[in-house]
Amino acid sequence: MRKKRVLFVINNLSAGGAEKALVSLLHEWDYARYDVDLLLFSPTGLFLDQVPDAVRLLPAPKAFRFFDMPITQVLRHALTHFDFAPLWARLRMKNALRGSYPATVREQLTWPCIAPVIPALDEPYDAAIAYLQKTPIYYIVDKVEAPVKIGFIHNDYQHLQLRAGLDRPYFAQLQVLASISESCVHILKETFPDLASRIHLKYNMISKSMIQRLAEAPITEDFDGLTVVSIGRLQSQKAFDQAIDSCALLVAKGYRFRWYIIGEGPDRPMLEEKIKAQGLEQVFILLGLRANPYPYLQKATVYAQPSRYEGKSIAIDEAKVLGKPIVVTNYPSARDQITHRVNGLIVDMSAEAVAATLAQLLDDAALRSQLTENLRQEASVGKEELTKLYHWIENATL
Structure with missing residues (x-):
């Protein structure tokens, strides 16, 4: 057949x-x-x-490349190859995007302009x-x-x-x-x-066996002591700006720990400036992208997802596979993955609430162990x- x-x-x-x-x-x-x-x-x-x-x-x-290059290069292509369709498409796109739109809507408005040359x-x-x-x-x-x-x-x-x-x-x-x-x-x-x-x-x-195998790989960063790990693109959705405020509150209360962020994105300059302004360069650390984030998850004391919204976070599922105590903010889909005080903790979406719950987990090894044990008994997708x-x-x- x-x-x-x-x-x-x-x-x-x-x-x-x-x-x-x-x-x-x-x-x-x-x-x-x-x-x-x-x-x-x-x-x-x-x-x-x-x-x-x-x-x-x-x-x-190949036509997609015309929408990432400077329009002067598109013009040069049109004159050199007598192929004006990409140039007209770029001009239509420029006209369609006049005004202020979210990036998502800009992509929606772009497709009718570029579709004729794809x-x-x-x-x-x-x-x-x-x-x-x-x-x-x-x-x-x-x-x-x-x-x-x-x-x-x-x-x-x-x-x-x-x-x-x-x-x-x-x-x-x-x-x-x-x-x-x-x-x-x-x-x-x-x-x-x-x-x-x-x-x-x-x-x-997610592949449970693959995650567990890759988690055994070595890393060069110092993960001794208490550590919090978060994974996500450096953009507003993930609320790492608010996480910096949570970190500052914990440091002010005398907590000695490090918070590692795995990911990259457009908010890096703003986050770096905020980290520096609050004197957290040695505490709140932007690691950048990692092809294999699992050794970092494996060594973390706590996994934190401070997002403003999510669909269904793959990173949370991966943290669950590795039995990590999880703190997640109360965005609409949080309860699709986390049952409060069973396989993680769901907190209000504020710097103070995240800091207070992280403090609770960092202080309470027995609570961390109970959450880890509950996760070990949970079936994966x-x-x-x-x-x-x-x-x-x-x-x-x-």
């Missing part, structure tokens, strides 16, 4: 939760049953080397899966021939500040619109009640989530 052909589409394989989840999924995939192609708009990212050999990596659409894929597929919101979904709808199209939303749709009116015509052409937590699915159904029947839950997969995806590929219809 012919193996079905499945296409996954995502922007790149940078150090984000969706990207990490996709790589984990591909490591568990049944390649005897399905052939897999992967299309990246930019073939870059921390996880690129972790893509299994069984996955065929397609060439990135070629469709020549090869048909049995299923096309956009593993991230916005452009990957628009691409599989407009540029891929497949009877089954599945899109993923990897965050709280309302907090993304997306314009539902721009997404609705694309979502209406998907057989399945999946999201990664109960609260995220609920928000999607509230936002798109007419599409509720095709909105489904699919948890992100397994291959049943892959079975769900296989079912959609085989049976999803409009």
Whole structure:
């Protein structure tokens, strides 16, 4: 019997939760049953080397490069090659983006401008899966021939500040619109009640054995004493600016510890300035990206997720695998992963509340041990989530 052909589409394989989840999924995939192609708009990212050999990596659409380069280079290309379509697309994009829009909406407004110069894929597929919101979904709808199209939303749709009116015509052409937590699915159904029947839950997969194995790797940083670790992109969503305030409160009370942040992003200059202003250079430490964050998690006293909002945090699931006591702020989807005082602590979204709860955990070794023991007894998300995806590929219809 012919193996079905499945296409996954995502922007790149940078150090984000969706990207990490996709790589984990591909490591568990049944390649005897399905052939897999992967299309990246930019073939870059921390996880690129972790893509299994069984996955065929397609060439990135060349036209995307015109929207990252200076417009003078686009003009030069147009005059040299008598190819003016990318230049007109850039001019349309400039006009569409007049005004002040969130970055997410800017991406939504960009697609109609650039779509005419993005070629469709020549090869048909049995299923096309956009593993991230916005452009990957628009691409599989407009540029891929497949009877089954599945899109993923990897965050709280309302907090993304997306314009539902721009997404609705694309979502209406998907057989399945999946999201990664109960609260995220609920928000999607509230936002798109007419599409509720095709909105489904699919948890992100993580490989417990892989995490435990990679956690044994050596690290060069000094992790003696009490340590807090957080993982996330350096941007407002993750609230590391507020975490600095929590750190300062703990230091003022005499706590001797270090708080390590693993991640990179646009807020680094602001965070560095705030760290310096509060004299926390030796305490609140921005480590940058790490291809393997698990040894840091393994050695942490506490894992903290001080976010303003999340979809379903992969980092929390990874901390759970390693049995780390977890502090998480009370964003809407927090209870999809954490039961307060059972497998972690949920706190109010303020610097004072985070500091007080971290102080409690740093002081109370018995509480830390109890949370760790509870986590050891907790079942992790397994291959049943892959079975769900296989079912959609085989049976999803409009």
